[in-house]
Amino acid sequence: AQSVSQHNHHVILSEAASLELGCNYSYGGTVNLFWYVQYPGQHLQLLLKYFSGDPLVKGIKGFEAEFIKSKFSFNLRKPSVQWSDTAEYFCAVNPHSGGYNKLIFGAGTRLAVHP
Amino acid sequence: ETGVTQTPRHLVMGMTNKKSLKCEQHLGHNAMYWYKQSAKKPLELMFVYNFKEQTENNSVPSRFSPECPNSSHLFLHLHTLQPEDSALYLCASSQDGGGYAFFGQGTRLTVV
Numbered sequence: 001a002q003s004v005s006q007h008n009h010h011v012i013l014s015e016a017a018s019l020e021l022g023c024n025y026s027y028g029g030t031v032n033l034f035w036y037v038q039y040p041g042q043h044l045q046l047l048l049k050y051f052s053g054d055p056l057v058k059g060i061k062g063f064e065a066e067f068i069k070s071k072f073s074f075n076l077r078k079p080s081v082q083w084s085d086t087a088e089y090f091c092a093v094n095p096h097s098g099g100y101n102k103l104i105f106g107a108g109t110r111l112a113v114h115p
Numbered sequence: 116e117t118g119v120t121q122t123p124r125h126l127v128m129g130m131t132n133k134k135s136l137k138c139e140q141h142l143g144h145n146a147m148y149w150y151k152q153s154a155k156k157p158l159e160l161m162f163v164y165n166f167k168e169q170t171e172n173n174s175v176p177s178r179f180s181p182e183c184p185n186s187s188h189l190f191l192h193l194h195t196l197q198p199e200d201s202a203l204y205l206c207a208s209s210q211d212g213g214g215y216a217f218f219g220q221g222t223r224l225t226v227v
Contacts, residue, residue, distance in 0.1 A: 004154060029208060034215050039196055044205070044218040094215075101146040101209050103216050107157035 004093050006106035013081050013113050021076040021093030021109050033074040034092040034103075035065055050074065061085070086113045093096070118142040121206050121219035128196065129135065129227055133147060134149060134189040136222045138206030145191040150205040156207075196226045 002044040007022040025031065035047040048059025065076045074091060091106040116146040119140045126135050140147065149161040162182040163171035178200075189206055203223050207216040 019217060032215070036218075043220045044207075045117075046215050049215050053215055070221075094209075101148075101165060101216075102160070103148065103207070103209070105150075105158040 004091055004104050004106040006089075006109050007037055007107045009107065010110045011109055012060055013111070015083055015113055016080045017113075018036050019047070019076070019078040019081050019111070021087070021091075021111075023073050023074045023076065023106060024095050025074070025093045027072075027095040029095065032094040033065075033067060035059065035074075035076050035088040035092070036092060036105075037087050038090065038108075039087045047076070052091070074096075075111055081111075081113050083113050085111060087111060117217045117219065119206055119208055119219035121204075121222050122155075123222060124220060126227045127227060128193070130142055130196060130198070132195040133192070136153075136192045136204055136206075136224075138189040140187055140189075140206075140208040140217070142208055142210075142217060144208035144210050144217075145186055146209045146216075147183060147186070148189055148205075148207040148209075149189065152202075152203040152205055152221070157161050159203075162191075165216065174225075189208065196224075198226050201225045 003026050005024045024049050035048040036044045036048045038044050045094045048057050050057045050067045058064045067074050088110045090108045091101050094103050121135045145166050147164045151159045159177045160173050162181045162215050167183050182190040203221045205217045205221045207218040
């Protein structure tokens with residue numbers, strides 16, 4: 001079945017630690033890839049996106065993600081996390097089947113950053 | 116402010132009630148979505164509308180009935196819901212061609 005998998009459900013880090021959150025998808029063909037973030041009590045916000053071109057994309061707040069087509073992966077990274085990065089992170093895929101929009105989300109990873 | 120507005124923000128309803136959730140987007144997008152976000156569960160895609168036509172119904176029970184009268188408005192009509200339907204219902208919109216989605220603040224629904 002077509003799906004989006006996020007490997008870590010909960011991650012706990014200390015400030016200044018490096019972060020990598022895994023995301024794999026099982027769709028074939030052309031896809032657009034996204035990471036969304038949901039801070040406590042706030043709405044889902046776009047963190048970064050990949051449509052085409054350079055597979056290393058940079059987003060807001062120092063986040064970046066790398067698209068590896070051969071691995072169907074789009075992992076999120078940040079070299080040094082801050083307490084304010086505490087949030088839930090969602091990977092999402094928009095397959096282009098039928099020309100329609102159809103955003104599919106992973107289960108999310110809850111990140112807690114301790115001072 | 117994301118350009119996607121949902122009302123009401125909170126709703127408590129009995130299992131025999133009929134209510135509707137409303138979503139409005141001011142972004143000129145062509146696609147609108149309903150998602151369900153429950154505690155301890157992944158974000159679930161419920162319905163997708165592209166150019167006012169329903170293109171996705173993700174096996175949603177018939178007690179949830181969507182309506183998209185135009186590209187800017189999306190409704191979710193609710194009737195005879197169950198307590199397990201209590202969740203945050205999120206509306207989103209995106210531009211045609213695989214554009215990323217903008218989300219509303221959601222409606223927190225409690226079924227008693």
